Amino acid sequence: MPAAFDSVRAVGSDRAMLWGIPRYVVASLIAVLALFPFAFMVLGAFKESGEFLSNPFGVPAAPTWGNFAGLLTPEFGRYFLNSIIITAVSVFVSCLLGALAAFPLSRIRTRLNRPVMLLFLMGLMIPIHITLLPIYVLTQDLGIFDSLAAVFGPFIAFSLPVTIYVLAGFFQQIPDSVIEAARMDGAGYWRVFTKIIVPLSMPALSTVAIINFIFAWNEFIFALVLLSSPENFPIPLGLTQFSAQYRVDIPGVMAALTAATLPSVLFFLAAQEKVVSGLAAGAVAGE
Numbered sequence: 629m630p631a632a633f634d635s636v637r638a639v640g641s642d643r644a645m646l647w648g649i650p651r652y653v654v655a656s657l658i659a660v661l662a663l664f665p666f667a668f669m670v671l672g673a674f675k676e677s678g679e680f681l682s683n684p685f686g687v688p689a690a691p692t693w694g695n696f697a698g699l700l701t702p703e704f705g706r707y708f709l710n711s712i713i714i715t716a717v718s719v720f721v722s723c724l725l726g727a728l729a730a731f732p733l734s735r736i737r738t739r740l741n742r743p744v745m746l747l748f749l750m751g752l753m754i755p756i757h758i759t760l761l762p763i764y765v766l767t768q769d770l771g772i773f774d775s776l777a778a779v780f781g782p783f784i785a786f787s788l789p790v791t792i793y794v795l796a797g798f799f800q801q802i803p804d805s806v807i808e809a810a811r812m813d814g815a816g817y818w819r820v821f822t823k824i825i826v827p828l829s830m831p832a833l834s835t836v837a838i839i840n841f842i843f844a845w846n847e848f849i850f851a852l853v854l855l856s857s858p859e860n861f862p863i864p865l866g867l868t869q870f871s872a873q874y875r876v877d878i879p880g881v882m883a884a885l886t887a888a889t890l891p892s893v894l895f896f897l898a899a900q901e902k903v904v905s906g907l908a909a910g911a912v913a914g915e
Contacts, residue, residue, distance in 0.1 A: 666889070672882035680879050695883035704884070706859060707866030711845060711888075714776055714862055718783035718844040719837050725784070726791030726836060727829070731821050733792070734799035735807065745796065751789035756782070760853050767854055778854040779862075783847065787840040794839075798832035799825060841895055845888075863888045 672680055674691040683689075732738075733745050763782055767773040802825065810820050826833070848864040855861060858869065867884055 669882050669885050669889070672879055673886045675879050675882075677877065677879055680882075695879045696887065698880055699884060699887055703858070703869070704866065707861050707863045708887075710776060710860060710866075711862040711864075712891075714779055714783065715841055715844040717780055718787065719840045721780070722784045722787035722791050722840050723833055723837055726788055726795055727821075727826065727833070729788070730792045730795035730799055731817075731825055734796040735802075735825075736817070745792075748789050748792045751786070752793070756786045757849055760849065763850070764853055773854065774856045774860060776860060779847075779850050782850050782854075783840075783844045787836075787843060790839060791836040794836050795829065795832050798829050802828055838896055842892055845892055 668685065671686075671688060672684070673695050674693075675683075675688045676690075676692060676694075679688060679690075729748070733741050733748075759782070764773075767778045767781075772778045806824060806828075807820055810824055815823070846864060851862050851865045855865065858866075861869075863884075867881065867888065
């Protein structure tokens, strides 16, 4: 009998391995398709204009750093600094407000929890760019048009729905016994939030920070509508300045895109270990 069981297990493992091969093939194809634009951009950044036009998809024969040296200008440095300021403020405030809203919605039971949560989730259903006109008028009325403060509001507001959804799902997974023990020791809700909830929720906070970082760093339309002075341009809008009237320096644009993409990649790599667990916790919010 043990030998029969071993043979059955062997057959089952062989079938599982055979079924796993197509999955790896499909996953590999998806990975290649996802990485190809990035590789094309990076390789193009190290080519001269002539070589790029004659061999756009090949490896550079004589890699050059000249395209990156052309980025060492006060204008591009200003674009980079503006993007850092906009992204840092937007990510910090959206994570802070999202955590403050998600905590009572997930841990303090009231009749308003579900309606308020649904109200926040409705923000995920609204195409954000249909709000461009009222936001433009509002920034004009507030006197903040063509300033970095003009884009803070939209970036923070449209980051809150997904931030609250993920954090509320993670907060619900924290055992009630942990919070009850802290409450019995005399800790108020604020102390429970700052000393227990936030430290235990770093995976979820890392997840929403990355999501909000990518949104704020790459958003173009709101910056185009709400900013008009080049000294206030973030990187996505500043990249439009690389094209002349009759000529576009494609390798120079590739170098600028590579430099603009690098912070997102580094930020993701720094927090990637916590991303999966944070997303998994947010996905089981309804359980």
